Amino acid sequence: MHSHRAAYFTTFAALMVLLGVTVWAAHIHLGEWAAAVALLIAAVKTVLIGVIFMHLGSESALIRLFATAGFLWLAIMLAITLSDYETRSLTPDVVPVSSAPAEPTPGH
């Protein structure tokens, strides 16, 4: 099998650029989008590592399915749990909103 050394160095360079982008993006005021942008960049980095460093790009469909499955169960766990916590304020008569101890106004 021939070497993929050049592809690995290119991937590393791309990961370094993305690291710079995520630190830069954290310093500009994105409000509630900040977390989404940070997670999106992290996801792109993970895909690069998975597809090139972990060879998912050249692996069989079954192995790709196994790799995806872990993230799928994680997504199910996050989605179902957060669909509860994040919608409690919409139904205050069913679940008291005060179930989360109210955060006092920050002192700065």
Add this chain to the structure above:
Amino acid sequence: MTNPHTPAMAHHATSAKNPLAIQFDNLEQQRFAASLGMWSFLATEILFFGGAFLGYAVYRNWYPHAWAEASRQLDLTWGTINTAVLLGSSLTMALAVDEARQGKSRGIAFFLMLTMVFGTAFLGIKAYEYWHKWHEHLIPGTSFVWSNPATIGPAQLFFSFYFVLTGCHAVHMIIGMALLLIMWFKARRGDYTAEWHAAVENMGLYWHFVDCVWVFLFPLLYLVDRA
């Protein structure tokens, strides 16, 4: 597919000369099983860290201001340097696997050693950060010191997540480093060939996975709100 090395039924033990175990028809099938097993393990690892990530998500949404405040106490410069160091270790690990695929034992050993050097640097920086947090009384508990009485509770919660998540990650790295050291000796002994080096491939998968965990930990812990 036929195995170029041995008829499947003729050999029983796995050895350097004949790596094929009796239950497999050929080395490609054996490699595939090893890889699939590793990916199954990594799927459980995603859920191991996933539980902590879920708790993080709930509390961050409950206490956004306290978490932004606490996150700013982390050292962004060292955090960024450490992320670069760890990504560098993933590069050298990928290069070690690349050497293994070409059957170059000395190349494998060289890049495994580089990976261990980067891994040690990462853990050293992490230890320095922990020491600094100890010094600043940011360990959750009775000696926790926080200037804002309104957020002292949730701030400790943030630091609990910080230490548990980075601690679990560090434990994974320490295990990985121990395995790398064993693999380094074996590579120098010439145990890995172009035909059979599944252990190196799986070591790479583990190391890159631990790297991916950090890729998420870094923005979630260090970059909550730096604007």
